[in-house]
Amino acid sequence: MSVLEIKNLSYIYNKGLPSETIALKNINLSINAGEVVGIIGKTGSGKSTLVQLLNGLIEPTSGNIHINGKELKGKNKSEEVCLDVGLVFQYPEYQLFEETVYKDIAFGPRNKGFTEEKIKEQVYNSIKFVGLDESFLERSPFELSGGEKRKVAIAGIIAMEPSILILDEPTAGLDPMGREELMCNIINYHKARKNTVIFISHIMEDIARVSDRVLVMNEGEIFDFDTPKNIFSRRDELQKIGLNIPQITKIVRMIKEKGYDINDKVVTIEQGEESLIKLIKGRKEK
Amino acid sequence: MLGNIVLGQYIPGNSLIHKLDPRVKILLSIVYMMALFFAWNYLSIIVVTLSVLALMFLSKIPVKLYIKSTKVIILFMILSAFLNLFYGEGEPIFKIGFISITQQGIQSSILVVLRIIDLIFISSILMFTTSPNDITFAIESLMKPLEKIKVNVQEIAMMMTIALRFIPTFLEETDKIMSAQKSRGAKFNDKSMIKRIKSLIPILMPLFISAFRRACDLALAMDCRCYDSSKRRTRMKTLKIGRIDIFAIIFLIVLFVGVIICSKMKNIAII
Ligand SMILES: Nc1ncnc2c1ncn2[C@@H]1O[C@H](COP(=O)(O)OP(=O)(O)OP(=O)(O)O)[C@@H](O)[C@H]1O
Ligand SMILES: [Mg+2]
Numbered sequence: 001m002s003v004l005e006i007k008n009l010s011y012i013y014n015k016g017l018p019s020e021t022i023a024l025k026n027i028n029l030s031i032n033a034g035e036v037v038g039i040i041g042k043t044g045s046g047k048s049t050l051v052q053l054l055n056g057l058i059e060p061t062s063g064n065i066h067i068n069g070k071e072l073k074g075k076n077k078s079e080e081v082c083l084d085v086g087l088v089f090q091y092p093e094y095q096l097f098e099e100t101v102y103k104d105i106a107f108g109p110r111n112k113g114f115t116e117e118k119i120k121e122q123v124y125n126s127i128k129f130v131g132l133d134e135s136f137l138e139r140s141p142f143e144l145s146g147g148e149k150r151k152v153a154i155a156g157i158i159a160m161e162p163s164i165l166i167l168d169e170p171t172a173g174l175d176p177m178g179r180e181e182l183m184c185n186i187i188n189y190h191k192a193r194k195n196t197v198i199f200i201s202h203i204m205e206d207i208a209r210v211s212d213r214v215l216v217m218n219e220g221e222i223f224d225f226d227t228p229k230n231i232f233s234r235r236d237e238l239q240k241i242g243l244n245i246p247q248i249t250k251i252v253r254m255i256k257e258k259g260y261d262i263n264d265k266v267v268t269i270e271q272g273e274e275s276l277i278k279l280i281k282g283r284k285e286k
Numbered sequence: 287m288l289g290n291i292v293l294g295q296y297i298p299g300n301s302l303i304h305k306l307d308p309r310v311k312i313l314l315s316i317v318y319m320m321a322l323f324f325a326w327n328y329l330s331i332i333v334v335t336l337s338v339l340a341l342m343f344l345s346k347i348p349v350k351l352y353i354k355s356t357k358v359i360i361l362f363m364i365l366s367a368f369l370n371l372f373y374g375e376g377e378p379i380f381k382i383g384f385i386s387i388t389q390q391g392i393q394s395s396i397l398v399v400l401r402i403i404d405l406i407f408i409s410s411i412l413m414f415t416t417s418p419n420d421i422t423f424a425i426e427s428l429m430k431p432l433e434k435i436k437v438n439v440q441e442i443a444m445m446m447t448i449a450l451r452f453i454p455t456f457l458e459e460t461d462k463i464m465s466a467q468k469s470r471g472a473k474f475n476d477k478s479m480i481k482r483i484k485s486l487i488p489i490l491m492p493l494f495i496s497a498f499r500r501a502c503d504l505a506l507a508m509d510c511r512c513y514d515s516s517k518r519r520t521r522m523k524t525l526k527i528g529r530i531d532i533f534a535i536i537f538l539i540v541l542f543v544g545v546i547i548c549s550k551m552k553n554i555a556i557i
Contacts, residue, residue, distance in 0.1 A: 016350065018297060057465045087469045094459070095466035097491035107488070111471025142495065156470060 041217030086162025
């Protein structure tokens, strides 16, 4: 069943002004419950605009969006439906405002009307999910490092138990360890709750590793929406629209181009390893 | 949503009005406002209004935006029209109880509304067609004589430039923070006043923090480049009075004199 249906969606910024920008053109999209969708596309291709439309922050210029069968419009827009879509903004650090991390994470759940008990449980669960120590809960969010702030901000959204979690470039500006940790946490979170996750990233390896399907955006339009394997087999076309393929896919491709018989439908390190071992074993037997 | 604030927003373009020297534009706007002050009868206000409409047309900016900018004070406009309507002297043409409406009352309320609209249009033309930087540059240049009495004009101009420069940034940032808090379920339109004030905290806190951070960063960056406000410096762009500016000045002088003459022509009723 699809949790998210988008029909003929278009969005124009500053309509009627000289600075008018068409950000999205006639988008049609359907995302299934429990799916992990990665969104890629070069800077300015409309990714952030798309996800902001999904949680009702901005209204479509034309077209409509259905979430769990309900249209995102009018009365629905302001309340439950929107809060069911948790959006972690690009650079979410600036949304922190409370005296302590605990209070800040509790802000969303409280607005959603959870009981104090439930809020507490949610706060503790979500801080663990993002990989921070419980001792952080008593600290002021303003004396944390950039990466820690990012994690607290993400925890603040996760604590609201959204049925669709959207992350806009969650790993931008984090160190390799932090990035790795965050990606693992997102995967674990998805495994534990089985809810829909949509995330935007410029790192093809991350996209390949976690997504069931990949949405490729180009200049406000959907270029393709398919499994990572199919998407990343279109290297030349991707490169034309300013994107790339994962390193491992490149390596395996190069080996194949040298004339070796290797399975090049590979997008993650694990799959690459498998293909390589198969190739080596096959050669040994000969 | 904050993008709706039109007042004080520069819209790039290269119309005749855009090309005018900002100093000339500022001075001319002041002259225009003075002309409005003298326009006390229909004829003179019509002359002014028509010329303002012509300038609006020349600026090549959508009329919609001009109309939008009047919305801010529409209440004020209605109020002054109302008051003027009842305070006219002379023969009443309409009377209910102690309320009477005179010919003069009608005239002055029409005049007042037209004047306010013209006033807004004039300032809108100036703000829409002149970049904030040009405005401060022009003000700095116009304030030059004050240096004689030891006023640090450059410092004032720099402060103005910085303040103007950061207005859009803060609006954008407020928008971003509001969106982020909204997606965490924050409500900004609660019925109760106290709750409403409380709901501002999640916006104001991050905004202040980022404002202070920005101020510190900027001060540091200026220090790093050895900025010293007492040093004389040159500009990348220099202002020059060109041919259009001369034309504009002549046009304005003619208009100003015309308005004064028109306003002296007592009650040549054209309506
Ligand atoms: N607030 C805004 N006002 C006007 N135009 C905007 C605004 N936000 C985005 N745009 C324009 O809309 C287009 C899409 O922007 P969007 O932020 O969705 O891109 P993106 O794919 O998220 O890029 P990035 O990878 O850099 O985050 C861009 O051309 C951008 O200039
Ligand atoms: Mg973006």
